[in-house]
Amino acid sequence: MLGREQLAMMVRPDRVHRALYSDPDLFELEMQRVFGRAWLILGHESQIPAAGDFFTTRMGREPVIVARHADGSVKVMINRCSHRGSTVCEDARGHRAEFVCPYHGWTYRTDGSLRFVPLAQGYGPDAESKKAGLGLVRVPRVESYRGFLFASLATEGPALYDFLGPMSASFDDMVDRAPDGEVEIAGGVFKHTYHGNWKLVLENHLDGLHPNYVHASSVAAAREAPDPAQPEKYADIAIRQMRQNGAPDSVWESIGTWATEFGHGYLGDYHSDSRLVVGMDNPVFAEYRGRLEKKVGSERATKILGVTRWNSIVYPNCSFMGQFRQLRIVHPLAVDRTVVYTYSFRLKGAPEHMFRDTIAFSNVVNGTGSWVLTDDLEVYERVQKGLSAQAGDWVYLGRGLGGDIGDAGPTRRGATGTSEIHIRSQFAAWLDYMMAE
Amino acid sequence: MPKHAPDPVSPREVEQFLYREASLLDHQQFEEWLGLYAEDATYWVPLERDQKDPWNTSSIIFDDRTLLEIRVRQYRDPRAHARLPVARTVHQVGNVALVQEAGNEVLVGSSLVLIEYRKERQRVFGALVEHRLRRTDDGFRIASKRVDIVNSEAELDGVAFLF
Numbered sequence: 001m002l003g004r005e006q007l008a009m010m011v012r013p014d015r016v017h018r019a020l021y022s023d024p025d026l027f028e029l030e031m032q033r034v035f036g037r038a039w040l041i042l043g044h045e046s047q048i049p050a051a052g053d054f055f056t057t058r059m060g061r062e063p064v065i066v067a068r069h070a071d072g073s074v075k076v077m078i079n080r081c082s083h084r085g086s087t088v089c090e091d092a093r094g095h096r097a098e099f100v101c102p103y104h105g106w107t108y109r110t111d112g113s114l115r116f117v118p119l120a121q122g123y124g125p126d127a128e129s130k131k132a133g134l135g136l137v138r139v140p141r142v143e144s145y146r147g148f149l150f151a152s153l154a155t156e157g158p159a160l161y162d163f164l165g166p167m168s169a170s171f172d173d174m175v176d177r178a179p180d181g182e183v184e185i186a187g188g189v190f191k192h193t194y195h196g197n198w199k200l201v202l203e204n205h206l207d208g209l210h211p212n213y214v215h216a217s218s219v220a221a222a223r224e225a226p227d228p229a230q231p232e233k234y235a236d237i238a239i240r241q242m243r244q245n246g247a248p249d250s251v252w253e254s255i256g257t258w259a260t261e262f263g264h265g266y267l268g269d270y271h272s273d274s275r276l277v278v279g280m281d282n283p284v285f286a287e288y289r290g291r292l293e294k295k296v297g298s299e300r301a302t303k304i305l306g307v308t309r310w311n312s313i314v315y316p317n318c319s320f321m322g323q324f325r326q327l328r329i330v331h332p333l334a335v336d337r338t339v340v341y342t343y344s345f346r347l348k349g350a351p352e353h354m355f356r357d358t359i360a361f362s363n364v365v366n367g368t369g370s371w372v373l374t375d376d377l378e379v380y381e382r383v384q385k386g387l388s389a390q391a392g393d394w395v396y397l398g399r400g401l402g403g404d405i406g407d408a409g410p411t412r413r414g415a416t417g418t419s420e421i422h423i424r425s426q427f428a429a430w431l432d433y434m435m436a437e
Numbered sequence: 438m439p440k441h442a443p444d445p446v447s448p449r450e451v452e453q454f455l456y457r458e459a460s461l462l463d464h465q466q467f468e469e470w471l472g473l474y475a476e477d478a479t480y481w482v483p484l485e486r487d488q489k490d491p492w493n494t495s496s497i498i499f500d501d502r503t504l505l506e507i508r509v510r511q512y513r514d515p516r517a518h519a520r521l522p523v524a525r526t527v528h529q530v531g532n533v534a535l536v537q538e539a540g541n542e543v544l545v546g547s548s549l550v551l552i553e554y555r556k557e558r559q560r561v562f563g564a565l566v567e568h569r570l571r572r573t574d575d576g577f578r579i580a581s582k583r584v585d586i587v588n589s590e591a592e593l594d595g596v597a598f599l600f
Contacts, residue, residue: 188484188494191592217514221507235503242507339592344495355493362495369482369498371511374595378519 002026004435011431013424014398018387020430021197021395027335034316034433035060038262039143039150039163041318041329042066042076043343046147046184047093052110055093057341058331059153060317064139065089065099066149067110076139076151077112088136099136112136146175147183148327158262166411167264170312173322176304177278179291179349183325187344187359192368196380197387198316198332201340202426204376205311205319205328206267208252209399209418211245214379218371219246232275237357238364240273242372249418255310257414257422258407263315263429265422269308269323275357276324278305284353291349313422315429325358326366336384342366397423446543451570452533454577455547459528462599467509470599475571475578478502482584482600497589497596508599519597524555526598530566541572542580549584553598563587564600 002025010017019026040059043066047055054067056079063079065088079087081101088099088108098115099108107116113135120127141152143160148171150160161168175183194201204210212219222242225235247270256268274280278288293301312320319328325345332338344362346355364370387395400419404412414421454473461470474480482497491499500508511517529550536544544567551562569581584600 186493188488189590190484190495190497191590193592193594195594213516214518217511217517217520218507220514220516221510224510225503225507233501233503234499235501238504239507359491359493359495363499367495367497368593369496369596371507374519374597375517377595378597382518 007434011427014401015394015396016427021387024335031060037154038316039152039160042149042151044147044185052095069111074142075111076142077136081106082134108136112138146171166260167314170320170322173307178347179295182348183345185343186346190342190366190368193339194377194380196384198330198338200380202313203423206265206422214375215245215372218242237275237360241364252418253416255417257417257419259421259425260411263426266312267310269310284351287351315426451545455530459530462528463526465523467512471509473579475580478579479581480505484589524553524598527552543570
């Protein structure tokens, strides 16, 4: 196993060693020390509104059940029978009073406690008294922020609010936009996979330099399409989004990249799609703004709608779009294999048409068959392939190094919107997690 | 053979049309393929089983004619990383059935087995397909196509080819 000294040598101010993307042993250590410690986003409370509601997901590679218990609290349990190890639930979501192991019938309550063991006396004379210690393994810490569910596999660590720090504003940004003050997950889940390391997607989502290169083909193809015009059509959102990826360098340089504590960060917005960006000239938004103002007042509405963040990263498994109502959850499968689950949100109290636009947006930005996303996935795979080469040891992350600008508290802003400050910050956090034994 | 009144839609004609669509895709004649679609056509690969509509649930692909044209143009761009090289495919169309005729349109069900090969990886997809074909003076045009792949809800690598 790698020692602290070796780990420290692999993360330099302007570069990291390629092993951080390609070494299977290092990946195993990451699962323990990064994914085994950090707060990981699991989903949203709207997925499990009633007692007995549940969904299954992963924390790193750990299969977990997220359930609403009878007392209203959310319990997160490892999906593994305490007897011989079978999963006790295979459904992606549903409603159950209890989870029954298919192998020998061990039966668990929605808080993971063991309720019933068939032929219990066969396990020994003290079987009944042992039951208390044979529940599903509970994930020790579960918290939610504005309805977003997080859990940590570690018993100790910062509270969720402290962990999120300035990133809480990204979640506020989405929820505050809902006239009724609530959002809900809706509209299906994309699950796109790639043959590459989990870090690649987190780096890419705040990378303001890549769109003009990775997405050149969809930019060019969309520029030849007819200009969006009234009446608005379904295709307009995709066309504008694809074209916007071809924004001039000056736009990307000016939008801003911020890095906060624990490896989190966000990118300023660069959008000019009046169907998506409230505050621009679109008739649906007049109605929407009216509803929001009625609830919170004009001044507060202006403030809420004035937030312009594109992607927010909550390291190590969350990529979030408040204004555009998208959540991506990153699940590492192997050192060179990752799956990203993507979710859309409905703003309660907003005009129905806004959700249709959210769906159209999700198709172009997160869709498994998207013109745009497929090129991102292809490039992740090419990076992974290149980083398997033994000829070069280092991955350079020095763009903007030395030019970071102090912002509020520990938050720093990149010298330009295309600074690699966010990647350096992610690796600083990575090293902190990995060095703690 | 006794003479019958001419059937407005012959099963054989429909089959031949679907085979032609498949062949154009398999020979990467995307522009000609696009020519089979009506100006108001939609091309839909739903994300969810039994998905009701493309408006309130995301789709693996949901394109109108404008977006399909972008897709075809992108194939020809020398910077289309996920499409270089273009995936080689075999579209095996079977179980063709005329479901319903209404006016100048016919609803056709079929099954599709698709083999996709690109960069040392081969994938197999199975799908139930529904075409709405419109009769024109120039033969059929596709008014809508819905492709329900059996693994639409599964974890999937990027889809940079056409079903």
